[in-house]
Amino acid sequence: MSFDNLDTLYRQVIMDHYKHPRNRGKLEGDALVVDMNNPTCGDRIQLHLEVEDGKVKDAKFDGEGCSISMSSASMMTQAVKGKRVEDALRMSELFSDMMLGKEIDSGDLELGDIEALQGVAKFPARIKCATLAWKAMEQGVEKK
């Protein structure tokens, strides 16, 4: 029995974000707060965003879920921090395309660790886990 298949999903970077999540916690003050869950499986995230002058100044998350949903949230907060809102939304779109298994051209946007989640595209049942945090971010910046 081989686990090749699983290795493409559970990359080291993902496990590192799962075990040592970046930006875990809450933002004080009047941060934007978005609660989102995946009703089919119970994954749940609370995202805190500080958006000012069209920029995501800070982002933190809290929640419970599988390695894919939690590592994706960690990577997402890392990726959008300091970005202009339109760039954060462009990244989210790129991420959705990546989940659909499309070839993506990130252009001027640095995907960094996020690329490690590419393997999720081959596990259709898990795509919603990976996109949960990004959907929360989209909803958050739209609130502003």
Next chain:
Amino acid sequence: MDARSIREQFPILNQEVNGHPLVYLDSSATSHKPLAVLEAVDAYYRNDNSNVHRGVHTLGTRATDKYEGAREKVQQFINARSTKEVIFTRGTTTAINTVAHSYARANLEPGDEVIITPMEHHSNIIPWQQAVKATGATLKYFELHDDGTLNMEDVKKSIGPQTKIVALTHVSNVLGTINPIKEIVELAHRQNAVVLVDGAQGAPHLKVDVQEIDCDFYCFSGHKMCGPTGIGILYGKQELLEEMEPVEFGGEMIDFVHLYDSTWKELPWKFEGGTPIIAGAIGLGAAIDFLNQIGMDEIEAHDQKLTNYAMKRMREIEGLEIYGPAADKRSAVVTFNINGVHPHDTATALDSMGIAVRAGHHCAQPLMRWLNATATARASMYVYNTEDDIDQLVSGLTRTKEFFGNVF
């Protein structure tokens, strides 16, 4: 019972998934369908397809005979007094909703109580939440012991003159707990409360005799007992069904239609508005024949043996937690978690080895909170499963534990 020859009747099991022979351990979600059921549905569409209870042509008569024949099979399967007490619905969910709409809305008042348990499936919770909101009655829960069995002392204390409806599952789809429904029916009847039993996980696994249990309503789904999706049963005592208003109005369920008023057909048809689920009912009839051929006592014994074996083998895995009661108090369901591994990750790892289990909250969020778990993994078994499937599961779980132990 020879599970291997039974397996041959389920062609779907004979396939590879992700390069491994399929090991299907998700029958609580839905069971597979034997050839006899597939063929019965196919034969109906090929030879007899027609609407029922309409017109006089030959196909119409054949379709009607088969549809009503299926009702008789259900009646005998659960030992209902007559076919008037057997209503075809879309499934357990629709059956419970019918009672919560019709009976509950007509009989509940402020001060009245509906009591359910913390181990209910969402479909036996939300209809009651809605019914008490609409009537001003109150919803209450019985307490559970730590092992996930009902606290009967609390049940005795809770049921009182204010109790109008008790609704509970025969078998928990998460813990596997088999509830002492007969005893609870007795307690409720002493206070003139009616009892609805959610039999979605009961009817497939246990011999059900509604007269012996003496429950007022018993609801179940065809698709969990080798039948097709989209068909289920509402059993109700005739005197209760007689006084209940239908919840769906239209063709098939009427007697006379005037300009401003109409009258209903007699039971059971007054609850079957519109063209019914003809092929589904016929498929369910074939599923009942299939289960009867094996024998419900045999099925119960097979489930028990397999559950004992599964629990014994799974306990050998260090760091694996099993939820719910001892094997002799449960049906063929084992819900578990591997310490430190999220159940989704467990299920994905097992799937890569061809092993199908369910992960998530199993449509029982209140129970997950009671268990203090956000999600769990569940292996559930049925007539076609063997000890070999359990061995595959155990070796898959061991490998899963190793895999995540290494990557972490």
